[in-house]
Amino acid sequence: MKNITEFREQAHKMVDWIADYFVQIRQYPVKPKIEPNQIVSELPAHPPLSGCSMDEIFTDFKNIVLPGITHWQHPNFHGYFPSNNSFPSILAEFLTAAIGTQCMKWETSPAGTELEIVVMNWLREMIGLPESFQGVINDSASTSTLCAILAAREKYSYFEINDKGFNSFNNFKIYCSSEAHSSVEKAVKIAGIGSYNLTKIPVDENFAMNPAYLRKCIENDKKSGKLPICVIAALGTTGSTAVDPLYEIANICADYNLWLHVDAAFAGSALILPEFKDLLKGIKLAQSFVFNPHKWLFTNFDCSAFFVQDKDTLIKTFELIPEYLKTKTDVKINDYSNWGPGLGRRFRALKLWFVIRSFGVSELQAMIRNHIAMAKTLEQKIRVAQGFEILAPVNFNLICFRYKPKSLIEQSKINTWNEKLLSVLNASGKVFLSHTKLNGNYVLRMVLAQTNIEQSDVDMAWDLIQAKVLELEQENLLSA
Numbered sequence: 001m002k003n004i005t006e007f008r009e010q011a012h013k014m015v016d017w018i019a020d021y022f023v024q025i026r027q028y029p030v031k032p033k034i035e036p037n038q039i040v041s042e043l044p045a046h047p048p049l050s051g052c053s054m055d056e057i058f059t060d061f062k063n064i065v066l067p068g069i070t071h072w073q074h075p076n077f078h079g080y081f082p083s084n085n086s087f088p089s090i091l092a093e094f095l096t097a098a099i100g101t102q103c104m105k106w107e108t109s110p111a112g113t114e115l116e117i118v119v120m121n122w123l124r125e126m127i128g129l130p131e132s133f134q135g136v137i138n139d140s141a142s143t144s145t146l147c148a149i150l151a152a153r154e155k156y157s158y159f160e161i162n163d164k165g166f167n168s169f170n171n172f173k174i175y176c177s178s179e180a181h182s183s184v185e186k187a188v189k190i191a192g193i194g195s196y197n198l199t200k201i202p203v204d205e206n207f208a209m210n211p212a213y214l215r216k217c218i219e220n221d222k223k224s225g226k227l228p229i230c231v232i233a234a235l236g237t238t239g240s241t242a243v244d245p246l247y248e249i250a251n252i253c254a255d256y257n258l259w260l261h262v263d264a265a266f267a268g269s270a271l272i273l274p275e276f277k278d279l280l281k282g283i284k285l286a287q288s289f290v291f292n293p294h295k296w297l298f299t300n301f302d303c304s305a306f307f308v309q310d311k312d313t314l315i316k317t318f319e320l321i322p323e324y325l326k327t328k329t330d331v332k333i334n335d336y337s338n339w340g341p342g343l344g345r346r347f348r349a350l351k352l353w354f355v356i357r358s359f360g361v362s363e364l365q366a367m368i369r370n371h372i373a374m375a376k377t378l379e380q381k382i383r384v385a386q387g388f389e390i391l392a393p394v395n396f397n398l399i400c401f402r403y404k405p406k407s408l409i410e411q412s413k414i415n416t417w418n419e420k421l422l423s424v425l426n427a428s429g430k431v432f433l434s435h436t437k438l439n440g441n442y443v444l445r446m447v448l449a450q451t452n453i454e455q456s457d458v459d460m461a462w463d464l465i466q467a468k469v470l471e472l473e474q475e476n477l478l479s480a
Contacts, residue, residue, distance in 0.1 A: 029429025079434035088358035092351035141265035144306035152259035177209035207242035236267025240392035250282035415442035
């Protein structure tokens with residue numbers, strides 16, 4: 001592509017295709033029916049010596065790439081947690097790509113820094129954090145949690161580890177629930193503290209952290225010469241969206257002067273609803289908090305909102321300013337290049353600004369309430385359906401369930417049966433669900449959070465689940 005005229009022509013074609021994609025999206029299989037290495041085999045092994053036309057490239061995209069896409073924006077994508085987008089967010093991403101600005105410092109893009117300050121203040125107000133929290137946009141909750149753990153490490157080593165390594169500090173302890181996201185353990189490993197020094201606290205019948213056991217573990221570690229430094233509490237675990245008792249955990253952390261990081265990666269978006277504000281009781285005692293607008297606030301991946309009360313500790317953990325990056329504005333406004341491990345930064349604030357302005361808080365609230373209402377309705381249908389079980393509280397819009405055939409008693413066989421059910425459902429191309437294990441039970445996870453989901457999509461998915469259960473039951477009878 002050599003000139004602006006051709007660019008304009010091709011851009012219009014692709015915008016039209018994108019609009020048609022959303023109109024036709026229910027016609028695509030949610031999960032592609034391909035085998036590993038199939039796309040590799042269809043593409044040349046070596047790069048072209050001469051350039052190809054954009055028409056040719058776009059044709060190959062549609063014929064080779066698209067058939068291998070799992071459609072996360074499909075209204076019947078119910079797996080994992082969503083990675084939503086929306087039309088305002090997509091348009092902002094167009095502009096972000098076109099401008100191509102590097103937002104590492106105010107000098108490199110003043111609007112990038114200042115818009116990020118504004119939208120993070122908006123988010124803080126929307127979800128109900130105290131004004132003492134200040135925010136930065138990271139790529140993921142995994143990075144945000146890593147930043148929190150590194151900041152805690154430096155605070156409790158008096159910033160000596162950054163300078164001298166771990167020579168005098170080899171006894172740190174960190175705590176999370178046994179249901180915490182794997183990113184916590186990965187962050188502990190990356191921070192050099194080690195998985196061995198991460199204690200996973202048992203959970204109660206609702207899969208939430210047991211605060212009494214947390215206190216006991218902290219006491220025992222202190223008596224044995226360990227130095228507890230940080231607790232990660234989950235406001236919506238990945239497996240079941242369990243909510244750790246934040247108020248009790250926060251007070252335990254205050255008693256022992258520990259850093260409290262709250263991981264609300266998915267469920268944090270629900271905090272824009274007044275009816276969920278009580279979940280934040282005790283948040284003023286936390287040092288950091290994260291949630292992902294790219295999961296349930298209709299903003300394209302990647303966009304992780306990370307808040308800290310003591311930004312000075314965070315900055316001191318990461319600050320490194322070589323001569324070529326020194327500017328006279330560094331002390332006048334946030335220098336986000338020193339708020340995390342990366343120097344280069346995308347203009348993520350733009351899409352978040354577009355989303356909040358385009359929808360407004362009231363419409364965002366209505367969309368999230370609608371998702372929760374659909375989940376509650378489906379929950380009741382599953383509870384009264386013969387053979388089905390709900391295996392975790394439906395705190396938001398994730399339903400953890402399984403089918404328990406009358407002919408099966410052993411847990412391992414029930415697990416195998418539900419694993420087969422999940423495989424059959426996803427192979428149909430009509431829906432996509434994921435799974436977890438709770439108390440050793442293989443559980444199907446169905447989250448109703450895709451941006452454009454409608455009640456008819458939920459009804460179709462539930463009908464399909466019941467139909468596939470009947471098919472598998474009949475197969476078992478025939479093979480028995």
